[in-house]
Amino acid sequence: MLGKLFGKKFGKAKAELKKVENRDLMEAIVGGCILVAAADGEIEKTELDKIDQLIRSNKNLDHFGSEITATLGRFTEQLNAGFRVGRMNIMREIEDIKSNPLDAEEVFVNMITIAEADGEIEAGELKVLSEVGRLLGLRLADFGIEG
Template structure:
């Protein structure tokens, strides 16, 4: 099986039950970590353009995993993190990684954040190398092995 096929199979199997796992951690800090990860993946190429914002909004709107959160809260927090990237990419990235880093000692929650980031990276059918690189950085921040996520 090809690497892409293996990754696709992993992504499908990971998505099963992810919503129930997200419900266990349904709180503001976890919402921030998930949405910060979404913003990091969207900004992987150095900027977040309108098509990336639309992709993120569409994914969030149809995502079974994120339906446990109030959509207005999700969008407000996403816009908060995006504004950090728009102000200064490096500062926005550090803020997002700091929020995600709160879960470095909670591997269950960290795995969910990384899994959602992988799903967002692949939402357009192409999980490109820049997006994978950002998710690898997230893995490093939360002390997870990127290989666990086929990265």
């Protein structure tokens, strides 16, 4: 009985630790994707739906559930309230993961996926990708994008 009790508590603690570990990644992916979606001056519902779908399909982030939607909403509100302030907050979230090359690549590839969702990467989206790529120490050419 004691083993079962500690087993359940250990399992819960492990799940919570995983959430804490991946929160920066989740926030960086959500923020980066929202920045790309906002590159043309407007965040469309179809873009939000695509971001939500993309993130929910990520096995490293599936345990966040409704927190993903809340984060999407928070970043969208920040950008709509004051684009420069929202952008600054999102860039800080992205900067949180730059020391982990795998996370940096994951954030960047998710952003590219959103940029390519309509079939082409537009000039505004390319500018956002370039800025984030520099921040993360990545080169667009390494991802098949001409900058």
